[in-house]
Amino acid sequence: MACEDQCQQGLKPKYDCLLFDVDDTLYPRSSGLLEEVTENIQEYMVQKLGVEETEASQINGVLYKSYGTSMAGLKAIGYDFDSDDYHRFVHGRLPYERLKPDHVLRSLLLSLPIRKVIFSNADKAHVAKVLSRLGLEDCFDGVICFETLNPCNHEGINTSDENGVRRPSYTSRRQILDIIEHPCQSDSVSVIQETPVVCKPFEDAFEQAFKLANINPRKTVGTASRINGADYALESIHNMKEALSDLWEADDTTEARSFTGRVSMETTVTA
DSSP, X not given: OOHHXXXXXXXXXXXXXXXXXXXXXXXXXXXXXXXXXXXXXHHHHHHTTOOOHHHHHHHHHXXXXXXXXXXXXXXXXXXXXXXXXXXXXXTTTSOGGGOOOOHHHHHHXXXXXXXXXXXXXXXXXXXXXXXXXXXXXTSXXXXXXXXXXXXXXTSXXXXXXXXXXXXXXXXXXXXXXXXXXXTTTOOHHHHSOOOSOOOTTSHHHHHHHHHHTTOOGGGEEXXXXXXXXXXXXXXXXXXXHHHTGGGGOEEOSSSOEXXXXXXXXXXXXXX
């Protein structure tokens, strides 16, 4: 039942809003974009930040695991670089032509009788390109991305060397290498510093997203038990209606709820 039909019959959707990630969620991991992103990040670390090529992969993995994004981790340990330049290097060179219009997903999204908002750690240019390639530009009511959560985090840098990059102190770098060399003896989250970047999966990012999307987290629903941080696991987003059929159901109660429970597509993002 379409949203207009429900309203005409005096029914409200059971939920108020659904937040969607972008990478490896709206499109499958088989596209290979994840591997390209990871390679670009490590190349940026070597070419722009002076990280040793032999250490880039391990450092990237530690920082992503600790901070949710590699950029957030790099800035946390002391690298100061232009976020826009980073995004252009990491996302601007991606083979977006691998993504094709997804008519099935488009129909699925348009049939959802609730608000749909993008919530991504990526920059707005990347989100726009992905949505355009998939043919989903008009399927969402709003976009929350890197610039939304970090309005002052992509406007220039404090230049400290000939390349315009301030490098971390010896102590910060040594801490990262200690984690790599002795992973069982170190707690990476407690050892390294707080990041200036607001991003998922941290609480402040979700708090900002709830506010921007006008979502009351007290009305957020999920399941009683969670496995590996996910309420549901779907092989493809195309299976969403079968797994979450109640998103399409109307409710005659006076108050709609918000659905922001995490849906895992068995994917990982490193940008």
